[in-house]
Amino acid sequence: MTDLFNKILGVLLAFILLAGAPMIIQTMSRELTVHRSVLNEMTNFIDKVTDNGRLSPADLADFQLGISSYGIAMDITINRYMKVVNPDGASGTYTSYVYSDDLTTWNAGDIIQVKVQAVDYSGAQRLQNRILRLTPAKFEQTLAGMIRK
């Protein structure tokens, strides 16, 4: 009886080790690459805008294509905060950043803030939820840079 039980258990374990483990390792390393690649896309995009001082529709399309080419659907939000310096009435100045929705022409000193949010859970996250009942957060990153020109 125990022999039969052990045999069944053995087959199950062999399946987990032979099929489950490679799958987990594969999805984990893939996820790490995706996160890094998305961060790289974001820095490339921010560098492009901060160096040029403008954001053309082609640049934006290029960025969207780049972000969505890693297998996870991502939402992109681009915010422009216009730098405003005013006198404070006591012979000094104060700086504030005002949200603006004009994304085509930028002034030097403006801040571009790029937010990327995953629409759905990734494979590794689903696996984590399936096997370990963990609820990892969806991928979300924010980066910001200041316009140079």
Place this chain on the structure above:
Amino acid sequence: MGKNFGIINMVAIVYIAALLFGYLIYTQKEKNEIEQLKLSYAIDYASDAGAQQLLGAGMLDMDYANYKAFNVDPQQVLDTFIDVFCFNYDMPPVAANRQMIKDYIPAAAVAMFDGYYIASHRPVQFYKEGATPQEQAAYGADRQLRFGLKQAYGYRTTAARYALNMGLDYTYRLTDSGFEKYDGLPPDETGSMMTKEYAMKWINNLVAGDLAAAIHEENSVNYSWKNRFYIPSQLTSQTGVNAIEGPSFLVLVQGVRLTSAKPIDGFSVSGTKIDQARMLIGYERSGKRYYAFADRVPAGSETPTMMFSTMKEAAQAGYEFDWKYMAGGGPP
């Protein structure tokens, strides 16, 4: 037979347990690594903006006589750094958030033409101007991230003291007979005039050393401090590479816990490279207004009427690009 299967299954279960643990540790590591990467991007963007503030300052006070010289307010640089850092973590740069970021910065340095500023947490007392001692006590005090006094790039020999600057064309010398402007660089240990590399290295060492001292002091009451922190190798003199070659901004961000469970650290150096201002001059020739770089126009050939710092400015003032001097001939 059944026993053997049991042993094999036990081994397999141990493997699976190890796999699960490995998985958990790996995901944690992965998250930390991404956060570390993000922090380094955030610091780089913020310090870039800070260095840009060095350039964007209203009056640079540059001229040809002072190579690499200009003056700005270091507090502006730090403020810009904090603003951009806040945006990188999706926080509006309001007073509370700015204060939180300041707490993560044990030390920062702004290296300028003829001296440097070190920011560290210093006791600050708040009171209105002209307050009585009782009122002052009521306002209280706090430790805040503030810049100290500007410190010169001092160099000392047995005979004199020198104040170096980044232009490396001249120094100021203080001897028993008085204070004077001294052409060239001071003598090094061997007695001959020091090389420019040596002088730059000296400046680097001064800033890096003072920054390290500020970081050390800030952490002197920190129990988890291991007396070590990471400064990029460019900054340490052993490699012989100079991080500070022009006006620069250096900042350490330590113990950030904004998005990660464990505190993480980051360090960034960002430099600017302004060698000299290349000014444009505007002049009138045969009834038409032209502009050209001042160094392109032969001395005495034109009478400048205006000075501009960019071509755009010149064009806006109604001056045209002068092919004669700018391209060494007529338009193609």
